[in-house]
Amino acid sequence: MKKISLLLFVLLTQFVFSQANRFVYQVTMKTDSTDRGNIKTETAYLDVTQGSSVFYSEKRVQRDSIFSRMRQTGTMNFDRNMMENLRSYMDYTIDKNSIKGTTTFTSRVGRDQYSYEEDRPLDWKILPETATIGEYKAQKAETSFGGRKWAAWFTTDLPFQDGPYKFAGLPGLIIKAEDAKGDYSFDLKETKKIAALPELPQRGNIIKVKRKDYEKQEKAFRKDPASFMQAAMSAGRGGISAPQFRVNDADRRKQMEQRMKEEAKKNNNPIEL
Secondary structure (H helix, E strand, C coil): CHHHHHHHHHHHHHHHCCCEEEEEEEEEECCCCCCCCCCEEEEEEEEEECCEEEEEEHHHHHHHHHHHHHHHHCCCCCCHHHHHHCCCCCCEEEEEECCCCEEEEEEEECCEEEEEECCCCCCCEEEEEEEEECCEEEEEEEEEECCEEEEEEEECCCCCCCCCCCCCCCCCEEEEEEECCCCEEEEEEEEEEECCCCCCCCCCCEEECCHHHHHHHHHHHHHCHHHHHHHHHHHCCCCCCHHHHCCCCHHHHHHHHHHHHHHHHHCCCCCCC
């Protein structure tokens, strides 16, 4: 009987991984600590196949697709209202390789793409508390990561030691995660099969750095975003050339600087403190 049960488990696992699996999460964010009533919600995908996964925002892919078409056609005409609605507060992708045990974070700073390998392990404490979340029986676990305390609920009904954002390493898929302050949460809403992991558009060359160096670049960008943008435009980095987006007069530059400073000021409560 034990041999039969083991064989069934192996066959089930092979069937599950024969296609890529997409887990659709609702992500809730309070990015402005001075306006906690301003809650932003986005849809994100965790696409999993045997040995690897990628986590990314639905809006980010939609925006990238539009910009890619514009570069291919050589036109920069677009609906500003539509693009504003597709603005993502999750401008990153997270690739996990369970075989190598690596988690790679890729995001934009100014017009440059930076990538680093996560060097902080997740130290989970699995608790006896259980609950039914949606259709799944789940168990609670806790960890501290990125300056926040997190509670996560995982289910062994889905045989994936993975989860949203950088979270992974529990004995089942993480179907819910929330920080102790209630600023960020991830809730599984849907599961589906897809043919394969998507090829996400790459916006320019990726600069590989250490995590600490990425954090320094991000901090410098928040302090003076306009200088970062102007330097990238002049150098033609990030897949955008200077002639297309050159700031030609002082008034336009001042408007750009003011807008970017206001955005940076409002996004003062990142997921990692």
